[in-house]
Amino acid sequence: MSDALSLAPEITDLLADPQADRGAESLLSKARKGQRGVIVRVGGQTGRSESIDPEELERRLLEMGFVEGALFEVLHEGLFGRDPIALRIDDMRVALRRREAAAVTVQYEEI
Amino acid sequence: MTDAALSKTQLGPARLALVGNPNSGKTALFNALTGSRQKVANYAGVTVERKEGVLTLPGGRGAHVLDLPGTYSLRARSPDEVVTRDAVLGRLSGEQPPDVVICVADATNLRLVLRLVLELKQVGRPFVLALNMFDIAQRQGLRIDLERLSAEIGAPIVTTVATRKRGLEELVAKADALAVSHAKLLEEGGAHENVWREPNAAEIRAAHREAQRIVKECVRPPERPDTVTGKVDAVLLNPVGGLLILALLLFVMFQAVFTWAEPLMGLIEAGFAGLSTGVAAVLPDGLLQSLITDGLIAGVGSVLVFLPQIVILFFFILVLEDSGYMTRAAFLMDKIMGGAGLHGRAFIPLLSSFACAIPGIMSTRVIDNKHDRLTTILVAPLMTCSARIPVYTLIIAAFIPHTKVWGVFSLPGLVMFGLYASGIVSALVVSFVIRKIFWRGTVEPFMMELPTYRWPEPRNVAMNLWTRARIFIERAGRIILPLMVLVWVLSTFPYPPEGATGPAIDYSFAGRIGHLIAPVMQPIGFNWQMTVALVPGFAAREVAVAALGTVYAVGGDDEAGTNLGALLSHQWSLATALSFLAWYVFAPQCAATLGVVKRETNGWTWPTVMFLYMAGLAYLASFVTYHVAVAMGAG
Numbered sequence: 001m002s003d004a005l006s007l008a009p010e011i012t013d014l015l016a017d018p019q020a021d022r023g024a025e026s027l028l029s030k031a032r033k034g035q036r037g038v039i040v041r042v043g044g045q046t047g048r049s050e051s052i053d054p055e056e057l058e059r060r061l062l063e064m065g066f067v068e069g070a071l072f073e074v075l076h077e078g079l080f081g082r083d084p085i086a087l088r089i090d091d092m093r094v095a096l097r098r099r100e101a102a103a104v105t106v107q108y109e110e111i
Numbered sequence: 112m113t114d115a116a117l118s119k120t121q122l123g124p125a126r127l128a129l130v131g132n133p134n135s136g137k138t139a140l141f142n143a144l145t146g147s148r149q150k151v152a153n154y155a156g157v158t159v160e161r162k163e164g165v166l167t168l169p170g171g172r173g174a175h176v177l178d179l180p181g182t183y184s185l186r187a188r189s190p191d192e193v194v195t196r197d198a199v200l201g202r203l204s205g206e207q208p209p210d211v212v213i214c215v216a217d218a219t220n221l222r223l224v225l226r227l228v229l230e231l232k233q234v235g236r237p238f239v240l241a242l243n244m245f246d247i248a249q250r251q252g253l254r255i256d257l258e259r260l261s262a263e264i265g266a267p268i269v270t271t272v273a274t275r276k277r278g279l280e281e282l283v284a285k286a287d288a289l290a291v292s293h294a295k296l297l298e299e300g301g302a303h304e305n306v307w308r309e310p311n312a313a314e315i316r317a318a319h320r321e322a323q324r325i326v327k328e329c330v331r332p333p334e335r336p337d338t339v340t341g342k343v344d345a346v347l348l349n350p351v352g353g354l355l356i357l358a359l360l361l362f363v364m365f366q367a368v369f370t371w372a373e374p375l376m377g378l379i380e381a382g383f384a385g386l387s388t389g390v391a392a393v394l395p396d397g398l399l400q401s402l403i404t405d406g407l408i409a410g411v412g413s414v415l416v417f418l419p420q421i422v423i424l425f426f427f428i429l430v431l432e433d434s435g436y437m438t439r440a441a442f443l444m445d446k447i448m449g450g451a452g453l454h455g456r457a458f459i460p461l462l463s464s465f466a467c468a469i470p471g472i473m474s475t476r477v478i479d480n481k482h483d484r485l486t487t488i489l490v491a492p493l494m495t496c497s498a499r500i501p502v503y504t505l506i507i508a509a510f511i512p513h514t515k516v517w518g519v520f521s522l523p524g525l526v527m528f529g530l531y532a533s534g535i536v537s538a539l540v541v542s543f544v545i546r547k548i549f550w551r552g553t554v555e556p557f558m559m560e561l562p563t564y565r566w567p568e569p570r571n572v573a574m575n576l577w578t579r580a581r582i583f584i585e586r587a588g589r590i591i592l593p594l595m596v597l598v599w600v601l602s603t604f605p606y607p608p609e610g611a612t613g614p615a616i617d618y619s620f621a622g623r624i625g626h627l628i629a630p631v632m633q634p635i636g637f638n639w640q641m642t643v644a645l646v647p648g649f650a651a652r653e654v655a656v657a658a659l660g661t662v663y664a665v666g667g668d669d670e671a672g673t674n675l676g677a678l679l680s681h682q683w684s685l686a687t688a689l690s691f692l693a694w695y696v697f698a699p700q701c702a703a704t705l706g707v708v709k710r711e712t713n714g715w716t717w718p719t720v721m722f723l724y725m726a727g728l729a730y731l732a733s734f735v736t737y738h739v740a741v742a743m744g745a746g
């Protein structure tokens with residue numbers, strides 16, 4: 001992955017992909033039930049001090065199928081603070097907490 | 112003899128290992144191959160230890176088969192995954208790596224397992240891919256180009272249906288062939304070397320891309336994808352409705368344990384009472400008659416009576432486990448558990464602890480973080496295990512009137528539910544205290560696959576129920592019977608001195624011990640008979656009930672042998688009974704649980720901590736319960 005891409009992905013995406021304006025990028029932790037799209041970036045800080053090492057979190061997310069290019073859909077939300085969330089990632093169903101979902105950047109499908 | 116035949120006979124038994132993603136059917140396959148009865152259920156993380164079985168290969172050669180915990184990567188993160196990694200890499204002391212790895216894949220979900228396959232390839236051991244759950248793949252109309260897939264991964268592929276024993280012969284034959292050719296390769300010094308090392312993020316991504324490419328080339332999406340799971344989840348995972356259904360389910364479970372079992376329990380009780388009268392009629396009055404009727408029949412009978420309840424409880428748990436609901440319950444409870452500082456994966460260990468804390472504590476191995484795991488271990492015994500059912504049922508039946516509340520719920524069932532609820536609440540509070548005060552640290556990520564729903568296999572459920580019932584009966588024979596003989600001896604000897612006036616049991620060892628400790632227990636409303644009963648209760652909780660039966664029976668209360676409950680309701684005040692129940696919510700756990708905690712934590716520190724904090728809580732809870740009840744006029 002080039003430095004430019006990891007530093008300013010929105011800009012590079014816009015330049016590289018003429019259709020990049022089809023959906024806004026956002027953190028998976030902010031996704032609501034019914035939203036779907038594609039995972040564009042995994043890793044980075046979750047912005048929570050009590051989380052585990054970001055590099056370790058990145059690997060775990062990758063191993064569970066959270067990988068760039070995977071399609072996702074938010075299937076369910078918990079009751080309290082809409083946390084955790086249940087997702088469809090490609091063909092599998094996975095539950096995770098929003099805290100960790102903050103390390104995943106997604107692009108919503110245009111409706 | 113030809114060379115090939117010669118080297119074949121010289122080979123020792125082959126060593127096969129089952130490796131794969133969680134919940135792909137490894138244990139089901141293991142059971143089918145070796146005739147074992149290891150636990151199979153529809154959620155990730157059922158198997159947490161290595162289990163060995165044997166089978167005979169077609170050529171007559173034996174083979175050792177290893178069942179291993181499921182994993183997404185050889186990069187082990189939790190104690191159960193370490194077991195798998197070490198077994199595959201041959202890192203366990205005194206053990207060689209397996210000759211052949213059988214990689215078990217859920218045919219309907221190949222992407223993640225293909226990444227694991229790529230890691231396995233680096234290990235350099237020959238492997239065969241078992242495409243399991245092929246029945247489901249076919250039902251969905253999933254098309255997999257087996258030849259091409261086999262060429263892509265460089266290993267033979269066999270389609271299997273573990274639960275129907277389909278494809279096993281071919282699988283075994285392929286594994287055998289690989290073992291033989293690998294042995295030959297070793298002799299010639301041409302075996303592949305192990306080049307596996309922990310992948311970094313970039314390598315995982317690369318492997319994903321490769322897996323994705325293979326899936327694209329070899330698998331056509333299902334024509335009839337499963338839609339049932341989505342529809343069921345829409346109801347069961349509804350934020351409000353889902354939680355209500357979960358509460359209702361648990362409630363029905365405890366009501367059922369109480370009400371469905373009653374007719375059967377009556378039958379068993381009558382059987383033992385008949386046996387007791389029969390024996391009393393045949394044997395002359397005296398020591399032997401007392402030993403058999405007061406010691407054995409009263410003791411063992413008072414515990415075996417609870418068999419129907421245990422079976423019903425397990426029936427519910429097994430159906431929940433096998434259907435795939437367990438992970439949904441974990442999802443619904445996650446926020447509450449997280450609020451108490453518990454790890455997301457703690458739910459299933461804690462729910463298993465309703466059956467027995469020992470498998471519950473074992474299954475905490477799926478928790479990666481050490482402090483999270485210890486916290487879960489420490490609170491697991493607070494969940495009401497099935498050995499407490501006899502104690503609860505006896506006291507509730509004796510003291511709580513059998514009335515209906517709102518016309519539907521039986522009051523005893525409600526009290527039972529309340530006792531279970533206090534166990535759960537105290538587990539949450541204790542873990543909150545541990546995690547928020549003593550061990551504030553990082554919060555581990557929580558990610559969990561939600562498996563497809565499946566109808567519980569009636570055969571699997573029946574087999575497991577039978578196993579459970581057998582264990583319960585065997586316990587009665589192995590642990591409770593000898594203990595009851597001991598309790599009887601202690602409460603019969605020595606005889607009172609000549610001219611003694613008090614009841615004979617006061618002069619026995621048990622009586623003396625009881626009277627000695629009684630002052631300590633008096634503030635919480637326990638009499639000396641209860642104190643005596645608590646001691647053997649450490650070996651197994653339900654023995655407390657049996658011991659009460661014996662102590663009162665030897666003490667001369669004839670009613671005790673046949674209807675202990677009725678006797679207690681005359682002897683104890685309501686406050687004492689409630690205090691006894693409160694004690695058993697926290698009761699310092701049985702010796703076997705402490706043993707498992709010692710093994711899982713490698714030392715006596717944590718079992719000691721556990722014992723002391725639970726004893727403290729039990730005393731406190733009983734003290735408060737007793738005095739509140741007395742103040743309210745129940746003394």
Ligand SMILES: Nc1nc2c(ncn2[C@@H]2O[C@H](COP(=O)(O)OP(=O)(O)OP(=O)(O)O)[C@@H](O)[C@H]2O)c(=O)[nH]1
Pocket residue numbers: 131132133134135136137138139140150151152153154155156157158159179180181182243244245246247271272273274275433565568
């Ligand atoms: N329909 C179908 N179900 C299967 C098959 N094999 C296993 N199952 C079911 O799949 C679920 C998981 O099986 P297990 O054998 O416990 O899976 P495992 O790989 O040992 O799981 P872990 O020990 O958690 O890693 C159970 O509900 C089985 O009944 C199969 O071939 N067809």
Ligand SMILES: [Mg+2]
Pocket residue numbers: 137138139150157158179180181
């Ligand atoms: Mg298993």
